[in-house]
Amino acid sequence: MGINPFGNSEILRPVNPWFIAFSLMAALLFKFIPVDRNWVTPDLLALVLVFWNIRQPRRIGIGVAWCFGAAVDVHSASVFGEHALAYTLLSYFAITIHRRVMWFSPMMQAAHIFPLLLAAQAITVIIRVMFGGTFPGAWIFAESVLTAALWPLTQFLLLAPQKLPENRDNDRPI
Structure with missing residues (x-):
């Protein structure tokens, strides 16, 4: 038996495009929930975007990410384009490393995407400060830590519909 680059021996069904759209819209709606600025909440939209960019880089790309980012900018009334x-x-960068990340376990994958999430959050903070905002403090970067910590759970939930059924059918080749 050969080495499986996806870290397990399961064969996944093709992803349903409607499920991708549903997961992205659910993450966007979660981003729209008003929360107190003193709370640290995970950026589920960034997490789901990274997940689908790693798993389906030809379906979810940079243009989709820009559209969701523009929607968040409009909703949060922040600097447009932040x-x-x-x-x-x-x-x-998620698409750039998608082949490498797939070789690792979910915890190591979280370690690989953490710098990406941290850099994305740093970009928003830098842009906000450049346009007259105040620096919120270093505690704001705990959001990236929390978001990366949710990677294994996100991977489990978003891959669940693609898992093949446990009961094998003798008439099916796979």
Whole structure:
């Protein structure tokens, strides 16, 4: 038996494009929930974008990331392009490393995407400060740590519909 680059011996079904759209829209709606600025909340939209950029780089790309970033910019009334630039760069670098990341376990994958999430968040903070905002403090970067820590759970949830059924059918070749 050969080495499986995806870290397990399961064969996944093709992903349903409607499920990709649903997961991205659910993450966007979660991003729209108003929270107190003193709370650290994970950026689920960035996490789901990175997941689909790694798993399906030909379906979810930089243009999709820019559109979702622009929607977040409009909703949050921040500098237009702040999140769009961050999500675009996040998607670009996720697509760049997607083949390498797939070789590792979910915890090591989280370690690989953490710098991407941190850089994307740093971009939004830098743009906000450049346009007259105040630096919120270093605690704001705990969001990237929390978001990366949710990677194994996100991977489990978003891959669940693609898993093949446990009961094998003798008439099916796979």
